[in-house]
Amino acid sequence: MAKTHVTMKVNGAEVEGLVEPRTLLVHFIRENLGMTGTHIGCETTHCGACTVDIDGMSVKSCTMFAVQADGSDITTVEGMANADGTLSALQEGFRMMHGLQCGFCTPGMIMRAHRLLKENPSPSEQEIRMGISGNICRCTGYQNIVKAIQYASAKINGVEFREAAE
Amino acid sequence: MNDMTPTREQRSAALEGMGCKRKRVEDIRFTQGKGNYVDDVKLPGMLHGDFVRSPHPHARVKKIDDSEALKVPGVLAVITAETLKTVNLAWMPTLAGDVQMVLADGKVLFQNQEVAFVVATDRYAADDGINKVIVEYEPLPPLVDPFKSMDKDAPVLREDLAGKTSGAHGPRKHHNHIFEWTVGDKELTDSAFNKAEVTIKEMISYHRTHPSPLETCQCVCSFDKIKGELTIYGTFQAPHVIRTVVSLIAKLPEQKIHVIAPDIGGGFGNKVGAYPGYICAAVASIVTGKPVKWVEDRIENLTATSFARDYHMTTEIAATKDGKVTGLRVHVLADHGAFDACADPSKWPAGFFNIVTGSYDFPTAHLAVDGVYTNKAPGGVAYRCSFRVTEAAYCIERAMDILAQKLNMDPAELRLKNFIKPEQFPYHSALGWEYDSGDYHTAMRKMMETTGYAALRKEQAEKRAAFARGETREIMGLGVSFFTEIVGAGPSKNCDILGIAMFDSCEIRMHPTGAGIARMGTKSQGQGHETTWAQIIATEIGIPADNIMVEEGNTDTAPYGLGTYGSRSTPVAGAAIAMAARKIKAKAQMIAAYKLEVHEDDLEFDIDGFRVKGLPEKFMSMKDICWAAYNSVPPGMEPGLEAVSYYDPPNMTYPFGAYLCVMDIDVDTGVYKVRRFYALDDCGTRINPMIIEGQVHGGLTEAFAIAMGQEIRYDDTGNVVTGSFMDFFMPTAVETPHWETDFTVTPSPHHPIGAKGVGESPNVGGVPAFSNAVNDAFSFLGSTHIQMPHDFWRNWKAAKALGAVA
Numbered sequence: 001m002a003k004t005h006v007t008m009k010v011n012g013a014e015v016e017g018l019v020e021p022r023t024l025l026v027h028f029i030r031e032n033l034g035m036t037g038t039h040i041g042c043e044t045t046h047c048g049a050c051t052v053d054i055d056g057m058s059v060k061s062c063t064m065f066a067v068q069a070d071g072s073d074i075t076t077v078e079g080m081a082n083a084d085g086t087l088s089a090l091q092e093g094f095r096m097m098h099g100l101q102c103g104f105c106t107p108g109m110i111m112r113a114h115r116l117l118k119e120n121p122s123p124s125e126q127e128i129r130m131g132i133s134g135n136i137c138r139c140t141g142y143q144n145i146v147k148a149i150q151y152a153s154a155k156i157n158g159v160e161f162r163e164a165a166e
Numbered sequence: 167m168n169d170m171t172p173t174r175e176q177r178s179a180a181l182e183g184m185g186c187k188r189k190r191v192e193d194i195r196f197t198q199g200k201g202n203y204v205d206d207v208k209l210p211g212m213l214h215g216d217f218v219r220s221p222h223p224h225a226r227v228k229k230i231d232d233s234e235a236l237k238v239p240g241v242l243a244v245i246t247a248e249t250l251k252t253v254n255l256a257w258m259p260t261l262a263g264d265v266q267m268v269l270a271d272g273k274v275l276f277q278n279q280e281v282a283f284v285v286a287t288d289r290y291a292a293d294d295g296i297n298k299v300i301v302e303y304e305p306l307p308p309l310v311d312p313f314k315s316m317d318k319d320a321p322v323l324r325e326d327l328a329g330k331t332s333g334a335h336g337p338r339k340h341h342n343h344i345f346e347w348t349v350g351d352k353e354l355t356d357s358a359f360n361k362a363e364v365t366i367k368e369m370i371s372y373h374r375t376h377p378s379p380l381e382t383c384q385c386v387c388s389f390d391k392i393k394g395e396l397t398i399y400g401t402f403q404a405p406h407v408i409r410t411v412v413s414l415i416a417k418l419p420e421q422k423i424h425v426i427a428p429d430i431g432g433g434f435g436n437k438v439g440a441y442p443g444y445i446c447a448a449v450a451s452i453v454t455g456k457p458v459k460w461v462e463d464r465i466e467n468l469t470a471t472s473f474a475r476d477y478h479m480t481t482e483i484a485a486t487k488d489g490k491v492t493g494l495r496v497h498v499l500a501d502h503g504a505f506d507a508c509a510d511p512s513k514w515p516a517g518f519f520n521i522v523t524g525s526y527d528f529p530t531a532h533l534a535v536d537g538v539y540t541n542k543a544p545g546g547v548a549y550r551c552s553f554r555v556t557e558a559a560y561c562i563e564r565a566m567d568i569l570a571q572k573l574n575m576d577p578a579e580l581r582l583k584n585f586i587k588p589e590q591f592p593y594h595s596a597l598g599w600e601y602d603s604g605d606y607h608t609a610m611r612k613m614m615e616t617t618g619y620a621a622l623r624k625e626q627a628e629k630r631a632a633f634a635r636g637e638t639r640e641i642m643g644l645g646v647s648f649f650t651e652i653v654g655a656g657p658s659k660n661c662d663i664l665g666i667a668m669f670d671s672c673e674i675r676m677h678p679t680g681a682g683i684a685r686m687g688t689k690s691q692g693q694g695h696e697t698t699w700a701q702i703i704a705t706e707i708g709i710p711a712d713n714i715m716v717e718e719g720n721t722d723t724a725p726y727g728l729g730t731y732g733s734r735s736t737p738v739a740g741a742a743i744a745m746a747a748r749k750i751k752a753k754a755q756m757i758a759a760y761k762l763e764v765h766e767d768d769l770e771f772d773i774d775g776f777r778v779k780g781l782p783e784k785f786m787s788m789k790d791i792c793w794a795a796y797n798s799v800p801p802g803m804e805p806g807l808e809a810v811s812y813y814d815p816p817n818m819t820y821p822f823g824a825y826l827c828v829m830d831i832d833v834d835t836g837v838y839k840v841r842r843f844y845a846l847d848d849c850g851t852r853i854n855p856m857i858i859e860g861q862v863h864g865g866l867t868e869a870f871a872i873a874m875g876q877e878i879r880y881d882d883t884g885n886v887v888t889g890s891f892m893d894f895f896m897p898t899a900v901e902t903p904h905w906e907t908d909f910t911v912t913p914s915p916h917h918p919i920g921a922k923g924v925g926e927s928p929n930v931g932g933v934p935a936f937s938n939a940v941n942d943a944f945s946f947l948g949s950t951h952i953q954m955p956h957d958f959w960r961n962w963k964a965a966k967a968l969g970a971v972a
Contacts, residue, residue, distance in 0.1 A: 001290075020290065022290065023290070027289075030205075030206075031208075034208075035199070036199070036202075036203075036205070036206035037198070037199015037200065037201075038199065039203070039205075039380075039381070039431070040205065041380040041381065041382075041431075041464070042464040042890070042891050043463055043464055044464060044890055044891060044892065046890070046891035046892065046896065047380060047464075047891060047896070049380055076199065077197075077198065077199035078198070078199050080198070080199075081198055087194075087197060087198070091197040091198065092197075094193065094197050095189055095190065095193040095194070095197055096189065098189075098190070098856050098857070098859075098860045100190075100193060100196055100197070101432075101692035101693070101694065101860060101861075101864060102379070102380070102381070102429075102430065102431045102432040102691055102692025103192065103193070103195075103196025103197075103201050103429065103431070103692065104201075104203065104379075104380045104381045104431025104432060104692075105380050105431075106196050106197060107199045110197065128899070129899040129900050130899075130900060132898075132899050133898040133899055133900045134898075135898075135899075136380065136891070136896050136898060137380070137867075138378070138379055138380050138432050138434070138864070138867075138868070139432055139692045139860075139864045140860055140863055140864050140867075141860075141862075141863030141864045141865075141866055141867035141902060141905060142863075142867065142898075142899040142902045143863050143902075143904065143905055144860060144863065145899065146899065
């Protein structure tokens with residue numbers, strides 16, 4: 001099948017590649033760019049493990065073609081750590097609040113939470129639960145994921161994080 | 167001592183040992199997308215394989231034409247049963263003593279069964295290839311209903327078994343019968359029923375569901391023709407067993423097979439079994455001489471890899487008028503699908519279902535299980551449970567509620583009246599188990615006090631009265647469940663998988679600088695072993711957990727172990743760790759005695775080193791002992807500080823718990839709301855409370871899904887109607903309730919550190935709590951039992967059937 005040339009910015013770096021028009025974005029990221037943090041869980045847009053940030057929106061990369069992302073600005077989980085290599089507030093929140101177990105949904109969760117906090121830096125618990133409803137987790141039961149996002153929100157806003165009483 | 171000397175508390179805290187909420191070491195890589203899962207494995211020249219699957223649930227395969235497929239650019243080979251026959255791999259042994267087709271051999275027996283394997287240069291080309299393979303089928307009548315499987319005119323499913331009157335577990339009564347398994351004293355139980363003042367009988371179904379970990383099953387197989395070695399990266403919960411099985415069926419020497427299970431994205435039992443994809447990828451690699459990757463998609467995972475449950479349990483309890491149980495009788499019809507590929511220890515065709523007497527002191531019980539074939543996917547797995555314990559717990563917990571209803575007793579009171587008493591442990595159950603320890607009354611009472619149970623019952627009575635007066639359309643249910651698990655399989659005297667005894671293992675090597683590595687026979691799929699195993703070692707030998715690296719999943723380096731499933735890691739491997747650590751400690755004590763110039767008996771272990779009794783200043787730290795182990799051991803002693811332990815447990819462990827679900831249901835819409843969910847777990851010694859709570863949250867979420875909507879459903883023609891996350895209920899953060907956790911601690915008396923295991927408990931105890939809540943809500947309208955799953959539609963149907971909705 002004839003291939004098309006695409007260029008995009010991924011985690012701040014210009015990248016390019018030749019892809020079939022039918023190549024999914026997630027495959028381009030994982031196979032062509034070798035960035036395997038973005039995961040594939042369902043291939044039907046339900047689970048959210050492949051969520052990346054494209055031009056300021058959360059997008060499930062398993063149901064978007066790489067050619068559709070031509071010219072766009074993409075952030076994946078590999079671009080989430082602080083410049084000095086330390087964990088960002090969100091990544092730290094997931095670790096501190098035990099917001100992950102097998103870690104497979106985590107990159108997608110972090111990418112979704114990243115956009116959620118950009119749009120609403122101080123979400124309520126209900127807003128967080130709605131905000132991550134496109135991301136499925138099979139291990140942690142969401143409660144600690146919500147706390148992880150609350151932790152990050154507090155840290156980003158420079159306020160003290162207090163766990164709600166059980 | 168000067169001010170800089172750390173206190174005992176500081177020294178102890180520095181270890182981050184058992185009881186500490188140590189943050190997980192795994193998270194550093196997982197939160198940065200630096201995990202290494204099977205699909206991340208990329209080998210030079212790697213090919214990709216994909217399956218042609220059957221659209222029919224039951225059909226003869228007349229012809230497979232691969233000529234067009236082989237013309238597709240990138241397609242290199244099409245493997246069929248005929249190809250596999252040349253290497254004697256057309257059929258493979260199952261974990262349950264049956265055999266299973268790897269690729270359709272003559273006919274197909276369930277929808278989406280593997281028919282041919284297309285190997286191509288990339289996954290897109292492989293997909294093009296499967297669409298060009300032309301398979302000619304002759305449809306046969308499908309058998310969907312297990313209750314009709316042993317009818318006289320039921321179609322013969324397994325033609326390979328034609329005429330065979332006995333199977334792996336004894337006589338077969340019918341051409342679709344797999345086994346009958348009976349346990350207990352029939353005569354005594356029948357007599358208890360004949361004399362009973364009160365009896366109940368109900369057919370309680372636990373529907374077919376699926377573990378569906380977020381990462382599907384997958385592998386990369388690479389055969390090196392020069393060395394004659396096969397390397398397999400795979401999503402394996404039990405890598406060593408996979409290596410042994412591959413060696414036995416492929417006739418390759420075991421040392422030339424390297425099985426590597428890297429990070430695994432959830433298993434829940436789904437990744438215990440052996441699937442055709444593994445065999446086909448290995449054969450394809452041998453045929454092509456190149457590495458071959460097979461990655462299952464979600465639809466394949468849901469429809470063709472191991473299901474869970476599908477038990478139909480006719481349950482009877484005999485009791486006195488005042489609510490003392492006197493007998494239990496259960497008959498199970500078990501739908502095992504097209505091949506009996508259930509993951510159970512060899513001697514237990516229905517797993518540990520005979521824990522069905524639960525937490526109650528039944529003087530006698532009798533159990534019979536019939537396994538049958540149907541045109542459904544094979545491979546009942548221990549989905550977040552140890553071998554059919556979830557089904558058993560659901561059965562008895564539903565039945566106790568039905569008995570309470572009949573006796574007009576409170577379900578919690580009925581349970582308190584029948585619990586095994588603390589002084590009865592170790593307790594011998596009527597169906598053959600020895601429960602190690604428990605204090606059920608304390609757990610139940612703590613649950614009742616903490617949740618304000620009496621007040622909740624009062625509120626329910628008021629609500630029912632208001633409903634009767636037409637003031638509300640909402641009904642309230644209280645779901646009580648109390649469960650006893652059986653985990654830690656198992657003692658090799660009665661537990662094996664394919665003849666391999668179920669011990670587990672740990673090897674610890676301490677290095678001169680006081681750092682060490684522990685290698686394990688287990689394999690974490692998210693349970694946090696890298697974190698908790700190091701905590702056990704920290705407490706046992708006094709080296710900080712941060713200085714211990716834990717490695718799992720590589721059969722070249724890890725000692726042989728049976729792997730991680732059925733909550734066996736902590737009860738079995740956790741014990742192996744403690745025993746290996748104690749061997750290290752014993753040698754360390756000899757070294758310390760030599761260095762401190764005292765007799766070994768004059769030393770005592772003190773947090774992070776050895777101290778001379780009565781002379782507190784004469785102390786040698788474990789860190790210093792590690793150094794000495796490599797340069798100044800006592801004369802005649804071998805240098806080094808390492809140990810390996812293969813732990814064969816003397817018994818299973820029996821964690822337990824008391825759960826309560828408070829639910830409101832709107833009868834006009836069937837919409838339910840989980841108002842509260844409280845879970846008290848007793849898993850014995852708690853290694854890392856943070857991880858325990860996390861596992862409880864996760865298990866409860868899966869229990870919620872199963873009880874309240876999740877089902878693998880087939881229509882009458884054998885078509886799977888729940889083949890994607892669109893129609894197979896996956897709860898999100900929106901539906902999932904808030905969880906309250908609590909605990910008591912009753913250590914296991916026979917386990918080196920008293921730990922019992924917890925990962926699956928919330929699934930075992932959670933499902934009956936949800937179902938009992940729904941059933942309790944409807945009970946005052948006259949129903950005794952409503953089958954799961956209790957989604958909105960079924961709730962509405964129940965309300966309508968009971969006359970609550972016009």
